[in-house]
Amino acid sequence: MVMTVSAVIVVGLIGFNLCQLGSYSFDLRRLDARMQEVEAQMQHLRNDMTNFSRHQLDALWLRAQQEVDREIVRARERNRG
DSSP: HHHHHHHHHHHHHHHHHHHHHHHHHHHHHHHHHHHHHHHHHHHHHHHHHHHHHHHHHHHHHHHHHHHHHHHHHHHHHHHOO
């Protein structure tokens, strides 16, 4: 009788541990998937920031070129006048 109860308890503990291991494995797969998703979002954000910086730099360069062109036109007009 005692051996039967002990065997049932041991089998129950083994089953419980196997369930826990399966649960941990499932959680690790979910965590891995989430980490890959976050890494993809970070890469997308990094690309967006790079493109934004490029657009800002291009806009500033264009504005500077336009100002230089206006100053050249003004200087020519002053020299003619």
